[in-house]
Protein backbone atom coordinates (compact mmCIF):
# COMPACT_ATOMS: atom_id res chain seq x y z
CA UNK A 1 0.00 0.00 0.00
CA UNK A 2 1.50 3.33 -1.07
CA UNK A 3 0.91 5.96 1.61
CA UNK A 4 1.31 9.70 1.13
CA UNK A 5 1.97 11.31 4.54
CA UNK A 6 1.48 15.02 5.19
CA UNK A 7 3.11 16.76 8.14
CA UNK A 8 5.93 14.22 8.08
CA UNK A 9 8.21 16.60 9.96
CA UNK A 10 5.61 17.35 12.63
CA UNK A 11 5.05 15.84 16.06
CA UNK A 12 2.73 13.01 15.00
CA UNK A 13 3.81 12.70 11.36
CA UNK A 14 7.48 12.15 12.20
CA UNK A 15 6.54 9.21 14.48
CA UNK A 16 4.25 7.77 11.78
CA UNK A 17 7.16 8.03 9.34
CA UNK A 18 9.25 5.99 11.84
CA UNK A 19 6.54 3.34 12.15
CA UNK A 20 5.63 2.67 8.52
CA UNK A 21 6.74 2.99 4.94
CA UNK A 22 5.49 6.33 3.59
CA UNK A 23 6.09 8.93 0.94
CA UNK A 24 6.53 12.24 2.79
CA UNK A 25 4.64 15.11 1.16
CA UNK A 26 6.35 18.49 0.95
CA UNK A 27 4.88 21.27 3.09
CA UNK A 28 1.31 22.11 2.08
CA UNK A 29 1.35 25.56 3.71
CA UNK A 30 1.80 27.58 0.54
CA UNK A 31 0.08 25.17 -1.84
CA UNK A 32 -3.11 25.98 -3.72
CA UNK A 33 -5.82 23.35 -4.06
CA UNK A 34 -4.59 22.81 -7.62
CA UNK A 35 -1.01 22.22 -6.34
CA UNK A 36 -2.41 19.65 -3.92
CA UNK A 37 -4.38 17.89 -6.65
CA UNK A 38 -1.23 17.75 -8.79
CA UNK A 39 0.92 16.45 -5.92
CA UNK A 40 -1.52 13.62 -5.22
CA UNK A 41 -1.91 12.84 -8.93
CA UNK A 42 1.86 12.64 -9.45
CA UNK A 43 2.46 10.56 -6.29
CA UNK A 44 -0.39 8.10 -6.96
CA UNK A 45 -0.98 6.93 -3.38
CA UNK A 46 -3.50 4.29 -2.30
CA UNK A 47 -4.06 6.19 0.95
CA UNK A 48 -3.31 9.69 2.24
CA UNK A 49 -2.50 10.06 5.95
CA UNK A 50 -2.96 13.72 6.77
CA UNK A 51 -1.40 15.11 9.94
CA UNK A 52 -0.47 18.63 8.79
CA UNK A 53 -2.54 21.21 10.64
CA UNK A 54 -2.48 24.29 12.78
CA UNK A 55 -2.84 22.25 15.94
CA UNK A 56 -2.48 24.87 18.64
CA UNK A 57 -5.76 26.21 20.03
CA UNK A 58 -4.28 29.67 20.70
CA UNK A 59 -2.75 29.94 17.20
CA UNK A 60 -6.15 29.15 15.66
CA UNK A 61 -7.88 31.80 17.79
CA UNK A 62 -5.25 34.40 16.81
CA UNK A 63 -5.47 33.59 13.09
CA UNK A 64 -8.94 32.25 12.21
CA UNK A 65 -8.32 32.47 8.45
CA UNK A 66 -5.06 30.56 8.72
CA UNK A 67 -6.80 27.93 10.83
CA UNK A 68 -9.64 27.63 8.30
CA UNK A 69 -7.18 27.18 5.43
CA UNK A 70 -5.06 24.61 7.27
CA UNK A 71 -7.75 22.75 9.19
CA UNK A 72 -10.68 22.79 6.73
CA UNK A 73 -9.69 23.73 3.18
CA UNK A 74 -6.41 21.79 2.85
CA UNK A 75 -7.85 18.50 4.14
CA UNK A 76 -10.88 18.94 1.85
CA UNK A 77 -8.58 19.49 -1.13
CA UNK A 78 -6.93 16.16 -0.28
CA UNK A 79 -10.31 14.40 0.07
CA UNK A 80 -11.53 15.82 -3.25
CA UNK A 81 -8.74 13.97 -5.08
CA UNK A 82 -10.84 10.82 -4.54
CA UNK A 83 -7.97 8.94 -2.84
CA UNK A 84 -8.92 7.38 0.50
CA UNK A 85 -7.85 9.81 3.21
CA UNK A 86 -7.18 9.32 6.92
CA UNK A 87 -7.46 12.73 8.57
CA UNK A 88 -6.46 13.64 12.10
CA UNK A 89 -9.13 15.37 14.17
CA UNK A 90 -9.18 16.06 17.89
CA UNK A 91 -10.83 15.25 21.22
CA UNK A 92 -11.37 19.03 21.49
CA UNK A 93 -14.64 18.47 19.58
CA UNK A 94 -15.95 17.38 23.03
CA UNK A 95 -14.46 20.36 24.87
CA UNK A 96 -17.85 21.96 25.55
CA UNK A 97 -19.50 18.83 26.90
CA UNK A 98 -20.46 19.11 30.52
CA UNK A 99 -21.84 15.60 31.12
CA UNK A 100 -19.63 12.97 32.72
CA UNK A 101 -18.60 10.87 29.69
CA UNK A 102 -16.53 9.06 28.49
CA UNK A 103 -17.79 10.55 25.25
CA UNK A 104 -18.87 8.41 22.31
CA UNK A 105 -18.55 9.83 18.80
CA UNK A 106 -22.15 10.93 18.28
CA UNK A 107 -22.51 14.09 20.43
CA UNK A 108 -19.98 16.89 19.98
CA UNK A 109 -19.68 20.34 21.56
CA UNK A 110 -16.67 22.28 20.30
CA UNK A 111 -15.73 25.09 22.70
CA UNK A 112 -12.96 26.74 20.66
CA UNK A 113 -12.32 27.70 17.03
CA UNK A 114 -9.75 24.94 16.46
CA UNK A 115 -12.37 22.34 17.43
CA UNK A 116 -15.07 24.07 15.34
CA UNK A 117 -12.84 23.93 12.28
CA UNK A 118 -11.90 20.29 12.89
CA UNK A 119 -15.60 19.42 13.20
CA UNK A 120 -16.43 21.28 9.99
CA UNK A 121 -13.59 19.39 8.30
CA UNK A 122 -15.02 16.06 9.52
CA UNK A 123 -18.53 16.82 8.30
CA UNK A 124 -17.51 18.15 4.88
CA UNK A 125 -14.93 15.41 4.33
CA UNK A 126 -17.55 12.72 4.91
CA UNK A 127 -20.03 14.53 2.66
CA UNK A 128 -17.40 14.67 -0.09
CA UNK A 129 -16.18 11.09 0.29
CA UNK A 130 -17.92 8.78 2.80
CA UNK A 131 -14.85 6.52 2.69
CA UNK A 132 -12.81 9.13 4.62
CA UNK A 133 -11.50 8.09 8.06
CA UNK A 134 -11.47 10.77 10.77
CA UNK A 135 -9.37 10.05 13.85
CA UNK A 136 -10.18 12.10 16.93
CA UNK A 137 -6.86 12.06 18.76
CA UNK A 138 -6.32 12.80 22.45
CA UNK A 139 -3.43 14.91 23.82
CA UNK A 140 -0.28 13.00 22.85
CA UNK A 141 3.15 12.81 24.43
CA UNK A 142 6.63 11.55 23.67
CA UNK A 143 10.22 12.42 24.47
CA UNK A 144 11.76 15.01 22.11
CA UNK A 145 12.87 13.60 18.78
CA UNK A 146 16.13 14.44 17.03
CA UNK A 147 15.58 16.93 14.22
CA UNK A 148 11.92 17.57 15.03
CA UNK A 149 10.59 20.73 16.64
CA UNK A 150 9.61 19.80 20.18
CA UNK A 151 6.11 20.61 21.27
CA UNK A 152 4.95 20.94 24.79
CA UNK A 153 3.34 17.75 26.01
CA UNK A 154 2.41 16.12 29.30
CA UNK A 155 5.55 14.00 29.66
CA UNK A 156 8.03 16.72 28.69
CA UNK A 157 6.23 19.25 30.92
CA UNK A 158 6.42 16.85 33.86
CA UNK A 159 10.13 16.24 33.32
CA UNK A 160 10.94 19.92 32.80
CA UNK A 161 8.92 21.81 35.42
CA UNK A 162 9.37 21.99 39.21
CA UNK A 163 5.73 22.86 39.82
CA UNK A 164 2.56 22.12 37.85
CA UNK A 165 -1.19 22.23 38.43
CA UNK A 166 -3.67 19.62 37.23
CA UNK A 167 -7.33 19.19 37.97
CA UNK A 168 -8.34 16.68 40.63
CA UNK A 169 -11.76 16.30 39.01
CA UNK A 170 -10.92 16.09 35.32
CA UNK A 171 -10.75 12.73 33.57
CA UNK A 172 -8.81 13.01 30.32
CA UNK A 173 -7.07 10.43 28.15
CA UNK A 174 -3.43 10.94 27.17
CA UNK A 175 -1.91 8.90 24.35
CA UNK A 176 1.63 7.76 23.67
CA UNK A 177 2.26 9.03 20.14
CA UNK A 178 4.34 5.93 19.26
CA UNK A 179 1.26 3.82 20.00
CA UNK A 180 -0.86 6.20 17.90
CA UNK A 181 1.62 5.69 15.04
CA UNK A 182 1.74 1.93 15.58
CA UNK A 183 -1.99 1.55 14.93
CA UNK A 184 -1.95 3.57 11.70
CA UNK A 185 -1.78 0.60 9.32
CA UNK A 186 -5.03 -0.74 10.75
CA UNK A 187 -6.51 2.77 10.90
CA UNK A 188 -5.91 3.14 7.16
CA UNK A 189 -8.07 0.04 6.63
CA UNK A 190 -11.05 1.30 8.69
CA UNK A 191 -14.33 1.92 6.93
CA UNK A 192 -15.15 5.60 6.44
CA UNK A 193 -16.39 7.44 9.54
CA UNK A 194 -15.37 9.18 12.72
CA UNK A 195 -13.44 7.34 15.42
CA UNK A 196 -12.24 8.21 18.90
CA UNK A 197 -8.55 7.36 18.63
CA UNK A 198 -6.64 7.33 21.88
CA UNK A 199 -6.13 5.98 25.38
CA UNK A 200 -8.73 5.77 28.11
CA UNK A 201 -7.91 6.93 31.63
CA UNK A 202 -9.39 5.78 34.93
CA UNK A 203 -7.39 8.40 36.86
CA UNK A 204 -7.97 12.14 37.08
CA UNK A 205 -5.31 14.40 35.59
CA UNK A 206 -3.88 15.14 39.04
CA UNK A 207 -3.78 11.42 39.90
CA UNK A 208 -2.11 10.70 36.54
CA UNK A 209 0.56 13.33 37.22
CA UNK A 210 1.09 12.01 40.76
CA UNK A 211 1.45 8.49 39.40
CA UNK A 212 4.14 9.61 36.93
CA UNK A 213 5.95 11.72 39.51
CA UNK A 214 6.10 8.77 41.87
CA UNK A 215 7.09 6.29 39.15
CA UNK A 216 10.02 8.44 37.99
CA UNK A 217 10.70 9.95 41.45
CA UNK A 218 10.40 13.44 39.98
CA UNK A 219 11.21 16.48 42.06
CA UNK A 220 7.98 18.32 41.25
CA UNK A 221 5.26 20.00 43.30
CA UNK A 222 1.80 19.08 42.00
CA UNK A 223 -1.10 21.37 42.84
CA UNK A 224 -4.82 21.04 42.26
CA UNK A 225 -5.90 23.27 39.37
CA UNK A 226 -9.50 23.08 40.53
CA UNK A 227 -12.57 21.76 38.76
CA UNK A 228 -12.38 21.13 35.00
CA UNK A 229 -14.85 19.26 32.85
CA UNK A 230 -13.81 15.86 31.53
CA UNK A 231 -12.25 15.27 28.12
CA UNK A 232 -12.18 11.50 27.86
CA UNK A 233 -13.29 9.43 24.91
CA UNK A 234 -15.12 6.13 24.66
CA UNK A 235 -13.00 3.88 22.42
CA UNK A 236 -15.64 1.13 21.92
CA UNK A 237 -16.20 1.86 18.22
CA UNK A 238 -12.47 1.60 17.46
CA UNK A 239 -12.07 -1.54 19.56
CA UNK A 240 -14.80 -3.23 17.52
CA UNK A 241 -12.38 -2.96 14.56
CA UNK A 242 -9.52 -4.51 16.55
CA UNK A 243 -7.65 -1.30 17.40
CA UNK A 244 -7.05 -1.34 21.13
CA UNK A 245 -5.06 1.35 22.94
CA UNK A 246 -3.38 0.78 26.29
CA UNK A 247 -4.94 2.91 28.99
CA UNK A 248 -3.10 6.13 29.89
CA UNK A 249 -0.94 4.60 32.64
CA UNK A 250 -0.21 1.61 30.39
CA UNK A 251 0.93 3.94 27.62
CA UNK A 252 3.13 5.90 30.02
CA UNK A 253 4.66 2.64 31.29
CA UNK A 254 5.46 1.63 27.70
CA UNK A 255 7.07 5.01 26.98
CA UNK A 256 9.12 4.83 30.20
CA UNK A 257 10.32 1.38 29.16
CA UNK A 258 11.05 2.38 25.53
CA UNK A 259 13.26 5.28 26.61
CA UNK A 260 14.59 3.64 29.80
CA UNK A 261 13.35 6.74 31.65
CA UNK A 262 13.26 5.09 35.03
CA UNK A 263 16.84 5.91 35.99
CA UNK A 264 16.29 4.54 39.50
CA UNK A 265 15.66 1.10 38.06
CA UNK A 266 19.11 0.88 36.43
Ligand SMILES: NC(=O)c1ccc[n+]([C@@H]2O[C@H](COP(=O)([O-])OP(=O)(O)OC[C@H]3O[C@@H](n4cnc5c(N)ncnc54)[C@H](OP(=O)(O)O)[C@@H]3O)[C@@H](O)[C@H]2O)c1
Pocket residue numbers: 007008009010011012013026027028029050051052053054055056066069070074088089090091136137138139140141151
Ligand atom coordinates in the same frame (compact mmCIF):
# COMPACT_ATOMS: atom_id res chain seq x y z
N1 LIG B 1 -0.28 16.94 19.27
C1 LIG B 1 -1.38 16.59 19.92
O1 LIG B 1 -1.37 16.32 21.14
C2 LIG B 1 -2.70 16.50 19.17
C3 LIG B 1 -3.87 16.19 19.90
C4 LIG B 1 -5.06 16.02 19.21
C5 LIG B 1 -5.10 16.12 17.83
N2 LIG B 1 -3.97 16.44 17.15
C6 LIG B 1 -4.04 16.53 15.68
O2 LIG B 1 -3.10 15.60 15.15
C7 LIG B 1 -2.54 16.12 13.95
C8 LIG B 1 -1.02 16.17 14.07
O3 LIG B 1 -0.69 17.05 15.14
P1 LIG B 1 0.83 17.47 15.42
O4 LIG B 1 0.92 17.70 16.88
O5 LIG B 1 1.73 16.51 14.74
O6 LIG B 1 0.88 18.88 14.67
P2 LIG B 1 2.15 19.83 14.48
O7 LIG B 1 3.40 19.12 14.79
O8 LIG B 1 1.83 21.09 15.21
O9 LIG B 1 2.05 20.18 12.92
C9 LIG B 1 2.17 19.17 11.94
C10 LIG B 1 2.62 19.81 10.66
O10 LIG B 1 1.61 20.66 10.14
C11 LIG B 1 2.23 21.50 9.16
N3 LIG B 1 1.65 22.84 9.26
C12 LIG B 1 1.86 23.78 10.23
N4 LIG B 1 1.20 24.90 9.95
C13 LIG B 1 0.54 24.68 8.77
C14 LIG B 1 -0.30 25.45 7.95
N5 LIG B 1 -0.63 26.70 8.26
N6 LIG B 1 -0.79 24.91 6.81
C15 LIG B 1 -0.47 23.64 6.47
N7 LIG B 1 0.34 22.83 7.19
C16 LIG B 1 0.84 23.36 8.33
C17 LIG B 1 3.73 21.52 9.47
O11 LIG B 1 4.40 20.83 8.45
P3 LIG B 1 5.29 21.64 7.35
O12 LIG B 1 6.30 22.41 8.16
O13 LIG B 1 5.86 20.56 6.51
O14 LIG B 1 4.35 22.55 6.64
C18 LIG B 1 3.83 20.72 10.76
O15 LIG B 1 5.01 19.99 10.88
C19 LIG B 1 -3.20 17.47 13.72
O16 LIG B 1 -4.32 17.30 12.89
C20 LIG B 1 -3.66 17.87 15.11
O17 LIG B 1 -4.75 18.76 15.03
C21 LIG B 1 -2.77 16.63 17.78
